[in-house]
Amino acid sequence: MTGWWTIPLLTGLYVLVLSSMKPWDWVIGGALASGLWFASRHLLHTVSHKTMPPLWSRVCYTPLLAGAVLWEILKDTWRVALLTVGWKPADRPGFIEVPVGKWSDLGITVGCMLHTLTPCTYLVETDLERKVMVFRVLDGADSDAAIRRIERFYQRYQRHVFP
DSSP states (O other): OTTTTHHHHHHHHHHHHHTOOOHHHHHHHHHHHHHHHHHHHHHHTSSOTTTSOOHHHHHHHHHHHHHHHHHHHHHHHHHHHHHHHTSSOOOOOEEEEEEOTTOOHHHHHHHHHHHHHSTTEEEEEEETTTTEEEEEESOGGGHHHHHHHHHHHHHHTGGGTOO
């Protein structure tokens, strides 16, 4: 079974967050971690090893992905701050549909989470039949630019770690 190591990791994290080393806390943490692992284990097998990039590539690109996510968060936080203070006119918010053609299920899940971290976009729905992610964006006036930005982010950073 792949990913079994997450159970002790999550159990330890649970006990650290509680700041308690009582035996029942270990038991409850282990039960919660096992439940989480059991409920989400299908995510571990959605991408075959043939389509995953090699491990060395994933390790090398992970810091770039983390830095790119941090940069997007900082950039969008600044835009929201300017809008809040009134120094920048409000764009017309709207919805965009981002095509996810060759993205894996894991790539779609991670992409949704990463883009929802930024203050200017959040996921509304994922339509796997039509292969699109629907986002609500703060700058919906230029929806093509927002779609290109998400696709460019995937091509440059995300696909090397989570295809």
